[in-house]
Amino acid sequence: GIPEDYEQLDRMGVSVKGKIVIARYYHSWRGIKPKVAAEHGAIGCLIYSDPHEDGFVPGETFPSGAYRPPDGVQRGSVADMPFYPGDPLTPGVGATKDAKRLKVGEAPTITKIPVLPISYADARPLLAALTGRVAPEGWRGGLGVTYHLGPGPAKVHLKVKSNWDIKPLYDVIGKIPGSTFPDEWVIRGNHHDAWVNGAEDPISGQIAILEEARSLGELVKSGWKPKRTIIYCAWDGEEPGLLGSTEWAEQHYDELRAHGVAYINSDANGRGYLGIEGSHTLEKFSNDIARDISDPETKLSAWKRQQLREISNAKTPEQREEVRRRADLRVPALGSGSDYTAFLQHDGVASLNIGFGGEDGGGIYHSIYDDFYWFTHFSDTDFVYGRALAETGGTAMMRLADADLLPFEFGDFADTVQTYLKELKTLSQKMQDDIRERNKEIQEGVFMATNDPKQPFVPPSTEAVPPHLNFAPFENAVDVLTRSAEEYRKAVERANSSGGAMLRSASLAEVNKLLIDSERKLTTAEGLPNRPWFKHQLYAPGFYTGYAAKTVPAVREAIEQKQWKQADERIIVVARVLEDEAQLISTAAQKLSAAK
Incomplete structure (x- = not known):
């Protein structure tokens, strides 16, 4: 159901119009x-x-095993969240009682055709009744029927009834005021709503942050006071469209831009490896946290276990060598799909998403079978990874709340941006090479000669070879960013020397304010082309991928969609953003170095 599939259908002469x-x-x-x-x-x-x-292909089905039974249905939102998440009627503003709302028919994120999820038991007779060409190999599944493309002769009567009532949602917000920097907020969140029972999604994550909050409450009772304000959030309405978190982040946009230090999210939690995704200014910080968390099964550190997993999964010797050599494990970028979205990509608050998993595969996602029985038989059966998640989140919150100098670091960040630049240049070159080769094959008659007259394909048309993009502004900006990151690293090293005397004498409030603003600098007021709600210039969900991240999205998607002029224009925008970021980092380094 992705754009490439429809290109293939077009070549096979199959239209879905009116179907x-x-x-x-x-x-x-x-x-x-x-x-x-x-x-x-x-x-x-x-x-x-x-x-x-x-x-049943990957494993035994419920209740004998963890996988989806024949009548299992995966629910889920189909709103166009890559355009903007949250309440479809109040884009960009909190959905308060008095907020100005669009009419339902005006909301661009509400799907324009009826949609219904069904089980594979219900899908099988429909698929078996289709005729037409046999589906391409990659489109065929495990139902034991010949998968045809259609159209027809199977017919379906599809009726979807929607309730458009406006109802209240309930976010639960708890605060521990900061003793030294009360206007600097460290925020932790997990949603509490579920499609049905929700034992794994979201309660396995929610119980961890409840335990964190309880533990911090005990520390407060014993006399501990965090230096920064700690905020714990249980979000409502995540499943229908990240509603509770998005509306809260939109309503408090100015406050979060002024006070938000970092947001740490979790969602479903399971058994296995510690996964951390998010802002690369927090990559070193998150690696340090992982080094201090013990994996319940192996007793290795969570960091070491994940490193060994990445060595095992590496596809090339070069990848294995980098995992062994690099001081920190790479942190994947965030796209969308959970409550970090508004904080990172709209408000510009540095964010992480944390959780364990990878050893508890299953097929109960968003179904009635996601219940206590399933979780205690096939996932974190002893609840030890729930405790590990609480340790991970709680440790991160306390370190962020009590750090004299906030643990933002820019060497890993600059290195990651360098990899994004290389990827974009490779993508641009590949598109040039692919189009040149396809044009050559068209001219040679390859497609006509290999076209089966009994199963014909429409040959592709020739295309203009893409122009060479001007990556020089991006390259220059990355060079400046790398130098400023090294400048800051040396300044921190000097400030921490001699027992940290220089650090204590530095104007930490000024430096920390710059560090807090470092993620804001990666946003622009106008946002991404055609979707201004997404303001971050390095991370966004893909317009045609949804949850999956697109890094440097305005440039990458312009290349993918063959909008060459826009790609060149957005390279300049991203370069300016990175130059501003580099200037901020250098200023922070200079303020640290000025301490005597």
């Missing part, structure tokens, strides 16, 4: 499937979970 599309889960976020179907003229969309992905 109901049936699409499989996976390979993109669910909301992309009806979005792209509607763009190609479909009038409805069914989405089913094929057993190939999360049913």
Whole structure:
């Protein structure tokens, strides 16, 4: 159900115009499937979970095993959240009682065609009734039928009834006031709503932050006071569209821009490896946390276990060598799909998403089977990883709250931005090479000669070879960023020498304010092209991927969509953002170095 699939359908002469599309889960976020179907003229969309992905093919089905049974249905929002998340009727402002609202028909994120999720038991007779060409190999699943493309002759009567009532949501917010820097906020969150029972999603994460909050409360009773204000949040309405967190972050936009130090999110939690994603200014900090958390099963540090996993999973010798050599494990970028979205990508607050998993595969996601029985039989059966998550989140919160100098670091950040630049240059070159080769094959008659007249394909048309993009501004900005990161590293090293005397004499309030603003500098007021709600210039969910992150999204997606002029223009915008970031980092370094 992604754009490339429809390009392939076009070449096979199959149109979905006026038809109901049936699409499989996976390979993109669910909301992309009806979005792209509607763009190609479909009038409805069914989405089913094929057993190939999360049913009887990978393992035993519930209740004998962890995987999705035949009647399991994956619920989920299909709002166009890559355009903006939250209340569809109040984009960019908190959905308070008196907020000005769009009409339902005006809301651009509400899907324009009816959509319904179904089980693979219900999908099987529909798929079996389709005729037409056999589906490409990668489109076939595990249902034991021949997968055809259609259209028809199967017919479906699709009726979806929606309730558009406005109802209140309930975010639960708890604060511990800071004793020294009360206007600097360290924020922790996990949602509390679920589609049905929600034992794994979200309660396995929610119980961890409740334990963190309880433990911090005990410390407060014993006399401890954090230097910075700590805020714990239990969000409502995450499942329908990140509603509770987004509306809170929109309502408190100015306050969060002024006071937000960092936001640490969790969601579902399971058994296995510690996963951390997020802002690369916090990459070293998150690695240090992982080094101090013990993995409950192996007794290795969570960091060491993840490092060994990455060595095992590396696809090339170069990747294995980097994992062994690099001081810190790389932290993946955040796209969307949970409550960090508004904090990072709209408000510009440095964010992390944390959680354990990887050893407890299953197929109960967003279904009625996500219950206590499933969790205690097939996931974190002894609740030891729930405790480990509480240790991870609690340690991170306390270190951020009590640090004299906030633990932002820019060497890993600059290194990561350098990799993004290399990826973009490689992508641009690949598109040039691919189009040149395809044009050559068209001229040679390759497609005509290999076209089966009984199963014909429409040959592609020639295209203009993409121009060379001017990456020089980006390259120069990365060089400046790298130098400023090294300047800051040396300044911190000097300030910490001699027992930290220089650090104590430095104007830490001024330096910390700069560090807090470092993530804000990566945003722009105008946001991304065609979706201004997303203001971060380095991280965003892909417009046609959904949850998955697109790094340097304005440039990357312009290249992917062959908008070459826009790509050149956005390179300049990103370069300016990075230059401003480098200047901020240098200023922080100079203020530290000025201490006597």
